[in-house]
Amino acid sequence: MADRYLRLTTTAPGRFLTRRLGLPQPAPLRRWSERTPTLDGPLLHLTAGPKGLDGLADTAARAGLPPASNTPGERYAAVLLDATHLATPADLAEVHAALHPVVRRLRPSGRIVLAGAPLSATDHHQAAAQQALEGFVRSLGKEVGHGSTANLLRLTDPAAAESTLRFLLSPKSAYLSGQVLDTTGTLPLPAPPSDPARPLAGRxxxxxxxxxxxxxxxxxxxxxxxxxxxxxxxxxxxxxxxxxxxxxxxxxxxxxxxxxxxxxxxxxxxxxxxxxxxxxxxxxxxxxxxxxxxxxxxxxxxxxxxxxxxxxxxxxxxxxxxxxxxxxxxxxxxxxxxxxxxxxxxxxxxxxxxxxxxxxxxxxxxxxxxxxxxxxxxxxxxxxxxxxxxxxxxxxxxxxxxxxxxxxxxxxxxxxxxxxxxxxxxxxxxxxxxxxxxxx
Ligand SMILES: NC(=O)c1ccc[n+]([C@@H]2O[C@H](COP(=O)([O-])OP(=O)(O)OC[C@H]3O[C@@H](n4cnc5c(N)ncnc54)[C@H](O)[C@@H]3O)[C@@H](O)[C@H]2O)c1
Known part of the structure; x- marks a missing residue:
């Protein structure tokens, strides 16, 4: 069914009118198609906490987006913040320090993905810091606008999280925001498919x-x-x-x-x-x-x-x-x-x-x-x-x-x-x- 209001807000008079009236401002979402298989722009990979997760940078690099070049005024299709080693609430200042300067530089239909760790059952400081990320992304998802999203990916092994990271950093996740995706299940990964574009071939x-x-x-x-x-x-x-x-x-x-x-x-x-x-x-x-x-x-x-x-x-x-x-x-x-x-x-x-x-x-x-x-x-x-x-x-x-x-x-x-x-x-x-x- 046609969303006429969404169409109205993509026209200049419609945008002017709806802004003046304080009405919602939906943005057309970039969805997957053969013509638009990836997001539009580079990926900025940041780290908060004492260090990043080994192997995550390589996994993220395979998600199909070019790396950010850190040139002035550059705008990003996606920002991945590795917060897997955040261990205390004091470390959360680094989440602010990393994302505050870049959040306005996200392109429309952009992605913010926080990589976090599972909550520790024995270290309540770590659990507090990691759970804080959940409230953070749920709030950021409500703030980013322009069809952009924010999600939290919990992982311990980048290889096990690769398909999920690829999904989050693609137009396929256009309507998913404020979610926590956990990739710490116990089943082993299969061998990679011979054609990565057809992972279900033969099934x-x-x-x-x-x-x-x-x-x-x-x-x-x-x-x-x-x-x-x-x-x-x-x-x-x-x-x-x-x-x-x-x-x-x-x-x-x-x-x-x-x-x-x-x-x-x-x-x-x-x-x-x-x-x-x-x-x-x-x-x-x-x-x-x-x-x-x-x-x-x-x-x-x-x-x-x-x-x-x-x-x-x-x-x-x-x-x-x-x-x-x-x-x-x-x-x-x-x-x-x-x-x-x-x-x-x-x-x-x-x-x-x-x-x-x-x-x-x-x-x-x-x-x-x-x-x-x-x-x-x-x-x-x-x-x-x-x-x-x-x-x-x-x-x-x-x-x-x-x-x-x-x-x-x-x-x-x-x-x-x-x-x-x-x-x-x-x-x-x-x-x-x-x-x-x-x-x-
Ligand atoms: N559309 C939404 O916004 C929405 C929101 C939340 C959840 N869902 C869920 O998503 C699913 C699909 O929803 P949809 O909007 O495409 O609904 P739909 O009515 O368009 O399609 C449902 C299909 O299920 C088939 N079906 C119904 N009873 C069946 C039965 N006994 N055996 C076999 N097939 C049967 C129908 O014939 C129909 O083709 C549903 O489970 C629905 O509850 C939809």
């Missing part, structure tokens, strides 16, 4: 709800990255599903995910096993609790949560999801913040978060599989086009980027999680919400 991914909206965009991104995509949707959506699958060279799988034989049919459609199981199918049946019949409650819980649990359990325990594979479920900001009229939907999406947190360590230990969730905020789809106008406008503007996300933003986040090189990302709930004001 199969299943995407539920793939006929339209976010699911179709996810299927598209995974196919671009080399996967053979099994596109699953309800039999009633067969025509659209077949079109999506054919466009991507994938396979349509018309099937209701709540059907008792769903897992069996998925396994049969992927005889060589699945690398990625993407649970995207989801429905809303909004009503305030006082007006909600049990049927509306049950349908939403069945599709959004129970079917995810049942099929994941079956496909994991039978080994249909291969070692080194991944499960990516879809939560929602509504599951974090709650929403009027959505007790059923929010309960189902919060349930997804519980599932991910509890299953992730066990799935890694027992099956060599990661389990993560994406939590979209306001994404421009048919689902949100049906929201009444004023609520829709509020949903669009109440985030640091002052605009809705696109299905591609969720798709790129899913593709990063599905990349075998992201094996160290486990048990995470990644909000793709432009740093929505709703929720944490």
């Amino acid at each position: 199969t991914a299943l995407v539920t709800g793939a006929a339209q909206g976010i699911g179709a965009a996810v299927a598209t991104a995974l196919a671009r990255d080399g996967a053979h995509v099994l596109c699953l949707d309800v039999p009633g959506a067969r025509a659209a599903l077949t079109r999506t699958a054919e466009r991507l060279g994938g396979t349509p799988l018309p099937l209701d995910i709540t059907a008792p034989e769903a897992a069996e049919q998925i396994a049969a459609a992927a005889p060589d096993g699945l690398h990625a199981l993407v649970h995207n199918a989801g429905i809303t049946r909004d009503r305030r609790l006082a007006n909600m019949p049990a049927e509306r409650w049950n349908t939403v819980l069945d599709v959004n949560l129970a079917a995810v649990l049942t099929t994941t359990d079956a496909l994991l325990t039978t080994g249909a999801i291969r070692r080194g594979g991944t499960v990516i479920a879809t939560a929602s900001i509504a599951g974090i913040a709650g929403n009027t009229g959505q007790t059923n939907y929010a309960a189902s999406k919060a349930g997804i978060i519980g599932l991910v947190r509890a299953l992730a360590p066990r799935a890694a230990a027992d099956h060599g599989v990661t389990v993560n969730a994406v939590a979209p905020g306001f994404i421009e789809t048919r689902m949100t086009a049906e929201v009444p106008f004023l609520i829709r406008e509020a949903g669009r503007r109440m985030n640091s980027l002052a605009q809705g996300g696109l299905p591609e933003d969720v798709a790129e986040t899913t593709a990063w999680l599905a990349d075998p090189a992201s094996a160290a990302v486990n048990g995470q709930v990644i909000r793709v919400c432009g740093q929505s004001l709703l929720g944490a």
